[in-house]
Each structure stands twice: as C-alpha cells, then as structure tokens.
Amino acid sequence: MYRYDEFDEALVRERVAQFGGQVARRLSGELTEDQFKPLRLMNGVYLQLHAYMLRIAIPYGQLSSRQLRQLAFIARTYDKGYGHFTTRQNLQFNWPALKDVPDILDKLADVEMHCIQTSGNCIRNVTADHFAGAAADEAEDPRVWSEIIRQWSTFHPEFSYLPRKFKIAVTGASADRAAIETHDIGIRLRKDDAGALKFDIYVGGGQGRTPFLAPLIKADLDAEDLLSYLTAALRIYNRYGRRDNLFKARIKILVSALGAEEFARQTEEEWLQIRDGDLKLPDEEIARIRAYFTPPAFVELPARSEVFEKAKAENDAFARWARLNVHAHKVPGYAIATISLKPIGGVPGDATDGQMELVADLAERFSFDEVRVTHEQNLVLPHVKKDDLFTLWTLLKGLDLATPNAGLISDIIACPGLDYCDLANARSINIAQAISEKFADLDRQEKIGELKIKISGCINACGHHHVGHIGILGVDKHGEEFYQILLGGRADEHSRLAKISGKGMAGDAVPSAIERIVTRYLELRQSEQERFIDAFERVGAAPFEEALHGA
Amino acid sequence: MAREQVKRKKGGESAPLARGALVRGGVRVMDDPWLVIEDDAEAPDGADIVVSVARFKAEREALLARKGRLGVMVAPADAVEEIGADAQQFAVVMVQFPVFRDGRGFTSAQLLRHRYQYRGELRAVGDVLEDQLFFMLRSGFDAFEILGGDPLAVYARAARVFSFGYQPTGDGFVPVHRLRARRALERAAE
Numbered sequence: 145m146y147r148y149d150e151f152d153e154a155l156v157r158e159r160v161a162q163f164g165g166q167v168a169r170r171l172s173g174e175l176t177e178d179q180f181k182p183l184r185l186m187n188g189v190y191l192q193l194h195a196y197m198l199r200i201a202i203p204y205g206q207l208s209s210r211q212l213r214q215l216a217f218i219a220r221t222y223d224k225g226y227g228h229f230t231t232r233q234n235l236q237f238n239w240p241a242l243k244d245v246p247d248i249l250d251k252l253a254d255v256e257m258h259c260i261q262t263s264g265n266c267i268r269n270v271t272a273d274h275f276a277g278a279a280a281d282e283a284e285d286p287r288v289w290s291e292i293i294r295q296w297s298t299f300h301p302e303f304s305y306l307p308r309k310f311k312i313a314v315t316g317a318s319a320d321r322a323a324i325e326t327h328d329i330g331i332r333l334r335k336d337d338a339g340a341l342k343f344d345i346y347v348g349g350g351q352g353r354t355p356f357l358a359p360l361i362k363a364d365l366d367a368e369d370l371l372s373y374l375t376a377a378l379r380i381y382n383r384y385g386r387r388d389n390l391f392k393a394r395i396k397i398l399v400s401a402l403g404a405e406e407f408a409r410q411t412e413e414e415w416l417q418i419r420d421g422d423l424k425l426p427d428e429e430i431a432r433i434r435a436y437f438t439p440p441a442f443v444e445l446p447a448r449s450e451v452f453e454k455a456k457a458e459n460d461a462f463a464r465w466a467r468l469n470v471h472a473h474k475v476p477g478y479a480i481a482t483i484s485l486k487p488i489g490g491v492p493g494d495a496t497d498g499q500m501e502l503v504a505d506l507a508e509r510f511s512f513d514e515v516r517v518t519h520e521q522n523l524v525l526p527h528v529k530k531d532d533l534f535t536l537w538t539l540l541k542g543l544d545l546a547t548p549n550a551g552l553i554s555d556i557i558a559c560p561g562l563d564y565c566d567l568a569n570a571r572s573i574n575i576a577q578a579i580s581e582k583f584a585d586l587d588r589q590e591k592i593g594e595l596k597i598k599i600s601g602c603i604n605a606c607g608h609h610h611v612g613h614i615g616i617l618g619v620d621k622h623g624e625e626f627y628q629i630l631l632g633g634r635a636d637e638h639s640r641l642a643k644i645s646g647k648g649m650a651g652d653a654v655p656s657a658i659e660r661i662v663t664r665y666l667e668l669r670q671s672e673q674e675r676f677i678d679a680f681e682r683v684g685a686a687p688f689e690e691a692l693h694g695a
Numbered sequence: 696m697a698r699e700q701v702k703r704k705k706g707g708e709s710a711p712l713a714r715g716a717l718v719r720g721g722v723r724v725m726d727d728p729w730l731v732i733e734d735d736a737e738a739p740d741g742a743d744i745v746v747s748v749a750r751f752k753a754e755r756e757a758l759l760a761r762k763g764r765l766g767v768m769v770a771p772a773d774a775v776e777e778i779g780a781d782a783q784q785f786a787v788v789m790v791q792f793p794v795f796r797d798g799r800g801f802t803s804a805q806l807l808r809h810r811y812q813y814r815g816e817l818r819a820v821g822d823v824l825e826d827q828l829f830f831m832l833r834s835g836f837d838a839f840e841i842l843g844g845d846p847l848a849v850y851a852r853a854a855r856v857f858s859f860g861y862q863p864t865g866d867g868f869v870p871v872h873r874l875r876a877r878r879a880l881e882r883a884a885e
Contacts, residue, residue: 151859151871158857165852166826182795183826265796295861295871301833302805302864305798382802387771417810422863422870428879429872 145206145514146291146436148256155299156253159260163187164246171243186266186304188259189245192566198237198245199262200252204272204290204314205233205517209504212515214255216500222248227500229485229493231557231608232311233271233517234262238564266304267297267378272314273321274518277437278480278526280472284316284333284341288434289370292425296371303378307385308393310378311350323519323635325349325357326611328395329377331370341367347377347407348399351605355641356396359404361411367430369415372423376415380407440512440527445477449530462537464586465548470533479530481511483523483540484547484555488584489577492558493521499543510536520557522550553595553662554580557608561601561618562625568601570618570625575599575654582655583662592662595676596634611635613677614661615642616654627654631661631688632680645685646693657692664691712791712821715840718850719816724838729766729787739763745789748773751781759784768820769807771799779811788813790836792821801834808835809865828853833866 148156163183170180177191184190188199200215207215215235219227222244223237230236240248252258261268270293272286273279293312297303303310315322316333324330330346343365349358365373381395384402399407456463471480483503485493495503503523507515510532511525518524528536540546549555556579559565561572576599583589598612602619609615615630626648633642649657662676664687669679680688717724731745738744738761745766751758758765759781766787767778778785788807790800800819807813818838819831828839832854841849860868869877 149875151874154858162856186826265798298861299830299857300862301830301860301866302801302862303798304830305796305801305827379802383799387797387799421809422865426872426876428876432872432875 145208146203146287146433152256152295153253156256156258156260159187159258159299160246160249160253163249167242167246182264186261186264187249188262189242190263190566192238192564193562194564195239196242196245197564198240198248198259199230200235200237200257200259201262201269202233202235202257202517203294204270204276204287205274205519206276206287207507207515207517208255209508209513209515211255211257212500212504212507214251214257216497216504218248218251219500220497226494226496228491228560229495229517229521229523231519231521231559231606232269233274233519234269235517236560238560260298263309264304265306265308265310267300267306267310267312270294270297270312270314271322271327271519273317274516274524275321275471275480275526276316276516277439278473278478279317279319279321280474281319282317282474283335285434285437286314286316286322286331286333287437288430289316289331289333289343289367290314291433291436292370292430293374296374302375303382306378306382307387308390308395310381310395312374318637320635320637320639321518323608323611323639325639326351326355326608326635327358329374330358336364343367343370345373345377347411348396348404350394350396351608351610352394353391353603353605354397355605355610356400357639357641358396359399361399361404361408368425368427369419371425372419372421373411373415375423376418377411379414380410384410439475440514442475442478442527445475445529445531447476449477449533452530452533455534459534461548462534464590465537465546466533468548468552468590469546469550473527475527477530479528479533481525481528481533481536482518482550483525483545484549485522485545486549486555486580487544487547488554489581490544491573492556492576495523496543499545502539502543502545506536506539520555522555548586549589551594551596552589553583553592553597553658554589556580556597556599557612558599559601559607561599561607565601565606567604568618569603569620570601570627571651572599572601572607572616572618575616575618575627575651578652578655579658582659591672592666593672593675595662597658598633608635609633610641611639612642613680614658617644618651619648621648625651627651629654629657629661629692631685632677634677643685645689660691661688664688712793713842714820715823715842716846717818717838717840718846719818719838721850721854723847728764729789731768731789743786745787748778752777755781769800769803771797771803773803775803775806775811779806782807782811782813785813785815787816787818787838789818789820792819792823792827795822795824795827801830804831804834804836805864825849825853829856833860833862833864833868835864835866 169175190197313322313327332344345362346358347361469482516524556576558572558576562568596613598608599616600607600609611633628648630642743764764786863870
C-alpha cells in the first residue's frame with residue numbers, strides 16, 4: 145500500500161500545526177465560532193447535536209493494521225471506545241473534545257493519516273472499489289489512480305472553495321462496487337482491445353434532495369491525461385456551478401441544466417487548452433505510485449482447499465458464513481473475506497476499540513496486513529488463504545464480527561441520523577436495528593437472498609436511500625419522525641434511482657411494512673435465483689406497492 | 696446601454712466590497728495609488744484608476760488613450776476571457792472575493808497568469824482571510840488587501856503554512872512529483 149515520503153509527511157505535519165494554531169485561537173476566544181467554522185470544517189471537525197464530531201479520511205478505504213490499531217487507541221483514549229465507519233469509507237468519532245483534536249491529529253499523522261478535506265466545499269476523500277487488487281473481475285487496480293487523485297486534490301489552490309463539496313469514486317472492475325454513477329465524478333478504468341489503459345469519466349451524479357445518475361462525459365481518456373481532464377471539468381464547475389442556492393450548487397445541477405453534451409463540450413474546450421501542459425502525468429511518477437501497489441507475495445496454492453472444504457462440510461455455521469461473506473479472489477487458493485459490522489440489532493458501521501484491534505491482528509496474520517473499509521459500512525480482509533478461513537472465522541466470532549449477512553436484508557446502510565446528526569429529521573439507527581431484529585432468523589435471511597436496504601435520516605441521503613433496493617427516508621412531519629419507503633434503486637453497474645412509494649409511516653410501522661414487501665417478493669419470485677431486484681425489474685413496483693399500502 | 700447592465704449586475708451581486716490593508720510582495724504598502732471608480736463616476740484625468748470589466752469593455756478605446764495608469768476589477772462572475780487579449784495593458788488586476796466561500800477568483804487568477812500571460816500586480820480584494828492566503832499565493836496573486844489582525848504577521852504566517860505543493864500552478868513551487876524525480880536522480884548520482 146502507499147507509504148508517505150518526506151513530502152507527504154511534511155504536508156500533513158504542517159496541516160496539524162496549522163490546525164493546532166486555529167484551535168488555540170478559538171479556545172482563547174480570538175476566533176469566534178463563526179470565524180472558526182470554515183476552518184474546522186476544512187479539517188473534518190463538525191459541530192453535531194451533542195458534541196464535536198471528527199471525520200478521519202481513509203483514502204480509498206485502505207488501512208494497515210498499524211493504522212487500525214491507532215484508530216482503536218484514539219477511540220479508547222479520546223472517545224467513548226468506538227468509532228463509526230461511513231458510506232464514504234471514512235471513520236467518524238462522535239465524542240472528541242475540541243481541545244484534544246490537535247493531539248488526535250498528531251496521533252493520526254504518526255500513522256500517515258489525517259482529516260484533510262473530509263468536509264468543506266472541496267474535493268473530498270476519494271473512494272474506490274473495496275476489493276481493489278484482489279477482485280477476480282478487475283482490469284486495473286483503482287488504488288494507483290485514486291492515490292494520484294488524492295495527491296493532486298490535496299490542498300488544491302484553485303478548487304478548495306468550490307460551489308459545494310465534490311466526491312470522486314474510482315473502479316477498475318466490471319462489477320461496480322464503488323457506486324461510481326452516484327458521484328460528482330465517477331471513473332471507470334478499463335483496458336481496450338489492444339491492452340491500453342483507458343478511462344471513462346462520468347460527471348454529475350449525486351444523491352441528496354435531487355438525485356441524478358452521472359452521464360458518461362468522456363470515454364477512452366488516456367491515463368496521462370487524467371489530471372488535466374479532471375482540472376478542466378472542475379474548472380467549468382468552479383466557474384459556472386450555482387452559488388446562489390445551497391441546494392442547487394452540486395455539479396449534478398450544472399450538468400443537468402447545461403445537458404451532458406454541452407457540459408462535455410465546454411470541458412473538452414477547456415481541456416484542449418491545458419492537456420499538453422504541466423498536468424500531463426510523467427510515466428516515472430505513474431510507475432512510482434504503481435510500485436506501492438504491487439501485489440503482495442502470494443504463494444502458489446491449489447484453487448481448491450481441502451481444509452476449507454472439510455471445515456464447511458463439518459460446520460454448518462461456518463459454511464453459511466463462507467457462502468455469504470467470502471468472495472472470489474483473483475489468485476488461486478485465496479479469498480476475500482467480508483467482516484460484517486452489522487450484527488443483528490447492532491448499529492450499522494460501528495466498531496469498538498477491541499474489535500478494531502482484533503481485525504488489525506487478523507489482517508496482520510492472515511491478509512498481508514491489509515484491511516479495507518466498504519461504502520456499505522463493513523470491513524474486508526482482501527487476501528486470505530482459503531486454508532485460513534476457518535481459523536479466521538473462529539476468531540472473528542469471539543468479538544461478534546462473524547455475522548453471515550453480507551448483501552442480505554440485515555446488511556443495512558444507515559446514516560447516523562437524529563441520534564447524532566445536526567441535519568437529520570429522523571433517527572435511522574433505530575429503524576435499522578428494528579428491521580435487523582425482525583429478520584434475525586439467518587435461515588430466512590438467506591432464503592430471501594440479496595436485498596439491500598439503505599436508510600437516511602433526512603433528504604441529504606447520506607444513507608443512500610435513492611439507490612437502495614428498498615430505500616427508507618426519514619422526514620419530519622409536524623414534529624414527528626416519519627418514514628417514506630422507496631423501491632427499486634441500485635448502485636451497481638446497472639444503477640438506477642428508487643422511486644417513492646405512496647404515503648409515509650411512523651417508525652414502528654416500518655419493519656412490518658418491509659415484511660409485507662418481502663412476503664410479496666417470496667410469493668412472486670420465479671426461483672430462488674431470482675433476486676429481489678430482478679423480480680422488481682420483471683414485475684414493476686405495483687405488486688409491492690399493493691403489498692405495502694393495500695389495494 | 697452597457698452602463699445600465701453594469702449597474703443592475705452590480706446592484707444584484709453584493710454589498711460594498713470591504714477593503715483591507717495592502718501587502719504586496721510581502722511588504723506593507725501604505726500609499727496605494729489606485730483609485731477604484733464606480734461605473735457611473737467620472738475618471739479623474741491623470742489618476743491611476745481601476746474600472747470594472749464591463750466599463751473597460753464599453754469604453755476600451757477612451758480608457759486606453761487617457762493619461763494615467765489603468766487597472767481592472769474582476770468580479771466573481773466576470774469572464775476573464777473578455778479582458779485576456781488586453782491583459783498586458785493593465786498595471787493592476789484586482790480580483791474580488793466578496794465572501795470567502797466564493798472561490799471563482801482562484802480560477803480567474805490562474806487563467807490570467809497562464810492563459811493570458813498577465814505579469815503585473817494581481818491583487819486579491821474583499822474577504823481575504825489568513826486561511827485562504829496560501830491558496831491565493833499559489834494561484835498567482837502577489838498582492839493582498841488583508842482584513843483584520845496585523846497584516847504583515849498574517850501574511851508571514853500564511854505564506855509559509857506549507858512547504859510543498861502537489862499541483863503545478865506556475866507560482867514557483869516545484870510540484871512534488873518533480874521534486875521526487877529530482878531526489879531520485881540525486882540519489883542515483885551519489
């Protein structure tokens with residue numbers, strides 16, 4: 145994985161010093177809260193309902209065991225012993241004291257981490273496929289390009305005061321696990337017929353109150369032109385994106401207003417003026433970054449592991465976990481393991497200090513020291529020998545990290561909601577917990593199969609409700625928490641926006657409403673292989689709406 | 696006709712621009728010669744004046760022919776393309792930051808410096824905060840009207856907040872990837 149050199153290190157340390165000075169000026173009263181706000185926001189410090197919240201960047205969701213141990217230490221020392229992994233592959237601490245934040249940043253810098261650009265109207269932490277470097281369907285490792293983008297976007301002089309925040313996601317696989325079309329810019333890496341690396345650039349996706357899927361703006365971009373093209377697109381946005389209305393300021397509104405073709409034309413025109421300048425990526429720099437992501441020292445193994453097969457045959461619970469939480473690896477004899485942060489009745493994405501330390505130990509022992517954070521709020525060990533999976537599972541079970549529910553109805557995405565968030569209209573976590581408990585029976589969950597529920601506590605859609613197979617949106621109705629159900633969204637390579645279905649309901653009615661949708665699905669599916677989303681696409685929303693609201 | 700449009704545009708855009716203490720090239724400047732004149736005001740003969748982009752476009756010939764130096768004031772929504780061809784005629788270009796959140800001026804500065812090869816004084820005016828000043832320097836500004844605090848102290852702190860920059864912006868910082876290549880060569884030579 146990437147390691148800081150003297151330049152990266154110096155910049156992060158200088159940022160810590162700068163923010164330490166800003167906090168001191170705030171604590172002494174030299175800065176008012178109003179003056180301090182934009183400064184703390186540029187450094188991931190939010191003022192939430194009860195306390196400050198600190199958001200830590202995990203570039204493209206990749207962690208070493210040393211980094212994860214440090215996060216555990218911070219959780220224990222400065223917070224209440226847990227952290228929350230987010231849909232942007234970041235980690236949030238909900239209870240730090242402002243006076244401790246400079247110390248926390250120092251501790252983060254010790255392990256090459258920071259909170260830079262985790263908030264504010266700038267280019268945010270870049271996200272990528274959490275199976276990068278491991279997935280069997282990958283054409284190119286997205287981390288190489290994510291790291292190049294991370295550096296280019298860090299303290300960008302021209303693009304730190306954009307009309308609104310800006311999110312970039314990268315995938316290099318045929319299955320889209322990074323939800324690129326729901327981002328301001330989504331990048332798909334692929335190889336053309338001659339084996340040359342090409343980039344497809346999607347611009348203008350996003351969720352929030354006006355969701356859009358990003359249209360393809362530029363196909364077949366050459367690798368060396370990546371940064372000049374991104375600069376051109378950002379420049380068009382910085383100049384012409386709306387600044388008069390906070391809710392219309394994202395690039396999706398500009399692209400939609402101009403039309404994809406016109407936005408592409410303007411970007412192209414700008415790009416042609418800068419493509420042959422200093423932003424052209426030198427081959428040596430690409431090679432230098434690429435070298436950090438050379439595959440670990442995989443050993444030669446048979447594709448079939450007798451140890452693994454025997455353990456599955458002898459232990460039904462392990463066999464279930466292996467069916468659901470273990471995924472195909474590109475190297476024979478290895479597998480990718482999803483560590484669920486969605487125990488039945490738990491808080492989606494939360495992990496305790498002890499759990500983080502255990503995962504760090506297991507990563508070191510079984511996965512070449514690598515951990516990934518997924519945008520679905522789980523963790524991943526990307527490179528585990530099949531021979532080791534049973535031992536891994538046994539150890540994960542000890543700290544409630546072996547729930548066999550990856551992709552199932554209890555693997556719910558939920559934003560922090562009204563339990564923490566200053567913007568929320570309704571709670572999300574309690575709804576996720578209630579649904580998880582209603583469907584606690586693992587046999588039934590597996591029988592239902594893949595079903596992605598995504599819950600947001602307000603229209604800002606941090607819980608991705610627009611792209612849930614079933615989305616749940618919390619609203620405020622005359623001072624009461626109320627929930628609207630959306631149906632038929634997806635955020636993969638066939639992405640589509642969900643549609644709101646009928647009237648909303650009170651929170652305690654949500655689990656049985658989901659139950660009615662699921663029952664209807666089980667009645668009408670043609671086979672166990674027909675997933676909920678397939679059935680929905682075959683029959684449309686009507687049967688589910690009828691189940692939900694009555695004929 | 697053009698004047699009318701200018702007025703409406705100005706009226707709709709923002710309150711009067713705050714003017715801070717001038718620091719140019721790291722030096723405090725007490726006697727700023729530049730007179731910013733409203734679009735409907737007379738241009739005093741012989742004075743060094745700064746006019747809006749719209750007024751420059753409307754009165755280009757007359758403004759270039761008069762005695763006294765000429766500068767232009769670029770508002771956030773102004774297209775610098777419209778003054779690009781005349782960039783060498785200006786002795787100062789002031790770029791407005793009416794509110795700190797509005798970052799269009801960073802792009803205007805980059806275009807003036809790179810696309811139009813403007814080499815004169817490029818001054819940031821308005822809501823010029825300590826914490827943005829480094830980015831302004833990197834974008835090509837060399838003069839700042841600093842609001843609040845001791846302007847020289849603010850400038851000195853802000854100018855050295857970071858030692859390196861990843862992006863090539865033509866501000867004298869060698870981008871990090873070039874520094875890396877240079878270090879690699881040095882190591883190879885040792």
